[in-house]
Amino acid sequence: MTFLDMLQGAMARNDSLLCVGLDPEPRRLPGALRGDARRIYDFCAAIVDATCDLVCAFKPQIAYFAAHRAEDQLERLMQHMRVSAPHVPIILDAKRGDIGSTAEQYACEAFERYGADAVTLSPFMGFDSIEPYLQYPGKGAFLLCRTSNPGGDDLQAQRLASVEGQPLLYEHVARQAQGPWNRNGQLGLVVGATYPEEIARVRQLAPTLPLLIPGVGAQGGDAAATVRAGFTAEGPIIVNSSRAVLYASDGEDWKEAARAAAQATRAALNAARG
Numbered sequence: 001m002t003f004l005d006m007l008q009g010a011m012a013r014n015d016s017l018l019c020v021g022l023d024p025e026p027r028r029l030p031g032a033l034r035g036d037a038r039r040i041y042d043f044c045a046a047i048v049d050a051t052c053d054l055v056c057a058f059k060p061q062i063a064y065f066a067a068h069r070a071e072d073q074l075e076r077l078m079q080h081m082r083v084s085a086p087h088v089p090i091i092l093d094a095k096r097g098d099i100g101s102t103a104e105q106y107a108c109e110a111f112e113r114y115g116a117d118a119v120t121l122s123p124f125m126g127f128d129s130i131e132p133y134l135q136y137p138g139k140g141a142f143l144l145c146r147t148s149n150p151g152g153d154d155l156q157a158q159r160l161a162s163v164e165g166q167p168l169l170y171e172h173v174a175r176q177a178q179g180p181w182n183r184n185g186q187l188g189l190v191v192g193a194t195y196p197e198e199i200a201r202v203r204q205l206a207p208t209l210p211l212l213i214p215g216v217g218a219q220g221g222d223a224a225a226t227v228r229a230g231f232t233a234e235g236p237i238i239v240n241s242s243r244a245v246l247y248a249s250d251g252e253d254w255k256e257a258a259r260a261a262a263q264a265t266r267a268a269l270n271a272a273r274g
């Protein structure tokens with residue numbers, strides 16, 4: 001099954017636009033897990049079990065595992081998600097971007113080692129840095145377009161003087177991804193929930209691409225404004241929240257609190273799509 005088929009299936013089955021991001025920081029783990037990097041798997045697996053009927057995707061962020069020498073725990077977590085939530089697609093947030101020969105290794109890591117259904121990529125090095133990921137039929141690749149952080153403007157909002165009509169860099173990325181780069185229908189775009197006007201602009205330029213939209217919750221993005229700007233009948237949105245769900249409580253009730261936070265975010269997103 002392709003990433004897009006899985007995504008549509010999970011969206012319908014769980015009535016959800018919510019993606020829970022798995023960004024485990026040992027010092028923020030609750031209760032007895034706090035500070036113990038060997039418990040990253042236990043924490044994330046419990047979050048998966050508590051929320052897998054509420055989400056359209058999970059998004060593990062690879063840095064939170066690699067930084068703590070926990071890649072083996074990420075591998076176990078991927079297997080756990082396959083067994084416990086086989087209907088939910090997994091987007092590996094790796095933000096890779098390198099020359100083709102190195103990109104082949106990154107693609108192998110994402111799709112073969114970890115078995116992800118989709119990956120996040122930086123498009124800064126151009127199409128040949130994206131192409132190796134497209135050699136994996138049915139896998140998704142989300143290109144950073146208009147990111148949620150304040151510094152995203154530094155490059156993404158610059159005008160491309162040499163291109164006719166002088167679009168901004170992020171607009172050019174959106175056009176390329178909707179058009180010539182999307183050879184097998186595998187591409188999507190990352191747009192921050194912190195910039196609803198830019199979400200609307202990206203949706204205009206890329207009417208059918210799935211948009212991965214992080215930035216609600218801890219970064220303060222508005223769930224309703226996000227849906228109004230990006231959600232259409234032909235263009236799916238995947239709205240990510242990580243810390244606001246993972247660390248909803250640091251007490252004994254952390255699993256219940258994570259579930260409640262996911263439920264509330266899912267409800268807010270659904271209310272806005274009417």
Ligand SMILES: O=C(O)c1cc(=O)[nH]c(=O)n1[C@@H]1O[C@H](COP(=O)(O)O)[C@@H](O)[C@H]1O
Pocket residue numbers: 021023061093095120146147148149190191192214215216217218219240241242243244
């Ligand atoms: O590609 C991403 O997922 C991403 C893009 C972006 O523009 N902004 C952004 O916050 N992210 C990721 O989305 C997650 C946001 O986490 P919270 O702010 O805790 O919900 C983190 O894993 C970020 O690395």
